Amino acid sequence: MEQHDLQVWSSAHLAQVEQALERWVGGDAPAGLGQAMRYAVLDGGKRLRPLLVMAAREAVAAADGDAQHAVGYQEAALRSACAAELIHAYSLVHDDMPCMDNDVMRRGKPTVHVQFGQAQALLAGDALQALAFELLTPEDAGVPASVQARLCRLLAHAAGSSGMAGGQAIDLASVGVALDEERLREMHRLKTGALLQASVMMGAACGHTSATAWTALSAYGAALGLAFQVVDDILDVTQDSATLGKTAGKDAAQDKPTYVSLLGLDRAQAQARDLLDQAHAALGQTALPDTRALAALADMVVSRSH
Amino acid sequence: MEQHDLQVWSSAHLAQVEQALERWVGGDAPAGLGQAMRYAVLDGGKRLRPLLVMAAREAVAAADGDAQHAVGYQEAALRSACAAELIHAYSLVHDDMPCMDNDVMRRGKPTVHVQFGQAQALLAGDALQALAFELLTPEDAGVPASVQARLCRLLAHAAGSSGMAGGQAIDLASVGVALDEERLREMHRLKTGALLQASVMMGAACGHTSATAWTALSAYGAALGLAFQVVDDILDVTQDSATLGKTAGKDAAQDKPTYVSLLGLDRAQAQARDLLDQAHAALGQTALPDTRALAALADMVVSRSH
Numbered sequence: 001m002e003q004h005d006l007q008v009w010s011s012a013h014l015a016q017v018e019q020a021l022e023r024w025v026g027g028d029a030p031a032g033l034g035q036a037m038r039y040a041v042l043d044g045g046k047r048l049r050p051l052l053v054m055a056a057r058e059a060v061a062a063a064d065g066d067a068q069h070a071v072g073y074q075e076a077a078l079r080s081a082c083a084a085e086l087i088h089a090y091s092l093v094h095d096d097m098p099c100m101d102n103d104v105m106r107r108g109k110p111t112v113h114v115q116f117g118q119a120q121a122l123l124a125g126d127a128l129q130a131l132a133f134e135l136l137t138p139e140d141a142g143v144p145a146s147v148q149a150r151l152c153r154l155l156a157h158a159a160g161s162s163g164m165a166g167g168q169a170i171d172l173a174s175v176g177v178a179l180d181e182e183r184l185r186e187m188h189r190l191k192t193g194a195l196l197q198a199s200v201m202m203g204a205a206c207g208h209t210s211a212t213a214w215t216a217l218s219a220y221g222a223a224l225g226l227a228f229q230v231v232d233d234i235l236d237v238t239q240d241s242a243t244l245g246k247t248a249g250k251d252a253a254q255d256k257p258t259y260v261s262l263l264g265l266d267r268a269q270a271q272a273r274d275l276l277d278q279a280h281a282a283l284g285q286t287a288l289p290d291t292r293a294l295a296a297l298a299d300m301v302v303s304r305s306h
Numbered sequence: 307m308e309q310h311d312l313q314v315w316s317s318a319h320l321a322q323v324e325q326a327l328e329r330w331v332g333g334d335a336p337a338g339l340g341q342a343m344r345y346a347v348l349d350g351g352k353r354l355r356p357l358l359v360m361a362a363r364e365a366v367a368a369a370d371g372d373a374q375h376a377v378g379y380q381e382a383a384l385r386s387a388c389a390a391e392l393i394h395a396y397s398l399v400h401d402d403m404p405c406m407d408n409d410v411m412r413r414g415k416p417t418v419h420v421q422f423g424q425a426q427a428l429l430a431g432d433a434l435q436a437l438a439f440e441l442l443t444p445e446d447a448g449v450p451a452s453v454q455a456r457l458c459r460l461l462a463h464a465a466g467s468s469g470m471a472g473g474q475a476i477d478l479a480s481v482g483v484a485l486d487e488e489r490l491r492e493m494h495r496l497k498t499g500a501l502l503q504a505s506v507m508m509g510a511a512c513g514h515t516s517a518t519a520w521t522a523l524s525a526y527g528a529a530l531g532l533a534f535q536v537v538d539d540i541l542d543v544t545q546d547s548a549t550l551g552k553t554a555g556k557d558a559a560q561d562k563p564t565y566v567s568l569l570g571l572d573r574a575q576a577q578a579r580d581l582l583d584q585a586h587a588a589l590g591q592t593a594l595p596d597t598r599a600l601a602a603l604a605d606m607v608v609s610r611s612h
Contacts, residue, residue, distance in 0.1 A: 026467065028467060028468050028472075029467030029468070029471075029472055029475065030467070030472050030475045030476050030479070031479075032475055032478070032479055033467055033471065033472060033475035034467065037467065090432075091432075094428055094429075094432060097405075097428065099403075099423075099424035099425045099428060100425050100428065117405075118405035119405045119406050119478055120475070120478065122400055122403065122405060122406065122428070123400075123471050123474055123475050123478070125432070126396075126397075126400060126431070126432075126435065126465075126471050127466050127467040127471035127472070127475075129432065129435050129436065130435070130462050130463075130465040130466030130467070130469075130471060131462070131466050131467065132462075133439050133458050133461075133462035134459065134462035134463055134466055136458070137455050137456075137458045137459035137462065138459075139459065144451075145450075145451040145452040145454070145455040145456075146451040148451070148454075148455035148458070149443050149451040149454035149455050149458070150443075150451075152439050152442070152443045152454070152455070152458045153440065153443035153444075153445065155439075156436050156437070156438075156439035156440035156443065157440055159432075159436040160433050160436030160437050160440055161332065161334060161335030161336070161339055161340065161343065161433040161436070161437065162334050162335070163436075165335075165339065165429050165432050165433035165436060166334075166335055166336050166339060166433070168429055169335065169336045169338055169339035169426070169429050169433075170336050172338070172425055172426065172429070173336070173337075173338055
């Protein structure tokens with residue numbers, strides 16, 4: 001899939017996701033909380049996690065003759081796409097708070113706690129996490145209960161202490177500490193990689209996916225997740241804040257270990273290309289007829305400028 | 307059930323819950339995070355929510371001839387008991403933080419952020435919420451997927467912006483504001499009532515529960531949830547900090563509306579008794595053979611001293 005085709009494919013899917021988020025986020029919440037939740041989620045972000053969910057579901061759907069559950073699976077994928085994005089959004093809200101990274105700018109606008117106060121930011125993050133699991137377990141949407149349970153399992157594991165929150169805790173403990181490459185990789189595997197990989201697997205859970213495809217998609221998700229972080233570290237030193245939409249040069253300023261500080265810029269870039277190759281190779285192992293969108297997303301992750 | 311019998315019944319069930327929490331909480335987490343999670347959850351608290359789950363499950367199990375799923379339902383109830391407690395525990399950790407209630411003492415010991423720092427407290431709360439949903443969706447524990455999905459649905463709804471987090475947001479916005487009784491009730495229904503009621507319903511979801519019993523248990527949970535908060539407001543003015551294990555007189559000091567500030571002590575006490583009557587009446591409507599533990603828990607909620 002060419003860069004242009006990916007854009008066409010993405011726009012169609014993102015329109016659906018944005019509409020769903022618009023409908024599902026914060027509307028029923030008490031006024032202040034609902035506003036903060038919507039501010040944190042709506043019109044912003046690359047929506048990489050939703051796109052991974054959608055691309056993975058399409059890849060497994062193309063190999064799946066089960067018409068009976070097709071509508072339910074599609075609904076499950078849309079809900080998974082939103083749920084993964086909500087977990088990501090809540091983590092940014094909490095991460096930006098003064099007791100964590102103390103950041104005042106995100107996606108080109110003031111962070112949630114700057115706009116709504118710390119207490120509301122804390123609650124909004126908490127409520128977004130709960131909403132993710134609420135979206136995954138609709139009472140009447142034709143999503144099989146076994147799929148609902150599996151989606152919750154994948155997301156909860158990726159979000160918690162064995163995933164994102166665990167990675168953030170290692171990050172906290174690593175300021176000013178010299179990590180070796182293995183420890184740095186472990187931190188990022190949890191902090192960013194787990195949710196990206198889970199997004200792929202949630203898409204794969206929205207259909208009858210063979211064990212072969214499941215394993216290969218898991219390898220794809222792991223490689224892509226790590227590549228994302230390596231590129232993030234590179235962009236933090238090569239781009240300015242305006243391009244990133246957030247504060248650039250933050251890692252070095254906070255004396256945090258990164259791939260660039262550990263390996264130097266050249267080797268970090270070589271590693272990103274290497275991980276991209278691994279992601280493509282894994283797609284080749286899925287035995288799925290069409291993984292072009294997943295392949296294009298991996299390319300995009302490595303070639304992005306923000 | 308007499309007070310003494312309730313104690314015997316509770317001890318047996320709590321031993322199971324404490325053991326399970328000991329096994330499930332924080333063991334796999336990176337060191338600092340795991341410690342903070344365990345500190346927030348282990349050896350402390352009345353464990354009212356777990357007891358409500360267990361009592362409700364026993365009440366519906368006594369009327370349920372489905373032996374095939376008995377072990378799975380029991381496992382589901384234990385996991386639900388722990389999950390409800392984790393949501394409660396995480397809400398206390400976040401509530402105590404400086405940007406919320408700024409409390410330094412809880413269950414007779416320093417609060418999590420005092421002990422581990424604010425960043426770790428924030429992450430521990432986040433990770434405890436995720437763990438709750440992870441516990442509810444085990445891969446191989448004999449819990450039917452339909453039960454897993456329903457438990458997640460009940461808990462997510464009770465924890466999020468239509469439940470606990472929503473109530474806290476109303477609470478935030480109510481400092482120094484004169485609420486009428488209806489608005490105060492709505493705040494407490496969400497902030498404390500939703501999770502207590504959900505605990506009852508999660509227990510009821512661990513078995514084949516008739517629609518009649520479901521509706522009546524829901525009314526029981528609502529009455530008990532509100533009674534709990536009315537009594538909390540009463541204890542805040544009638545007990546000292548040592549008895550409560552947390553700061554007494556806090557509501558008045560922070561100029562928060564309470565049942566006592568709104569109704570006066572006498573009418574607040576009358577209302578607690580009235581809600582207790584409603585809870586008992588609802589149990590009478592369940593058509594379940596044995597609701598003694600649920601009845602005794604309601605008595606305990608209203609007669610407690612902390």
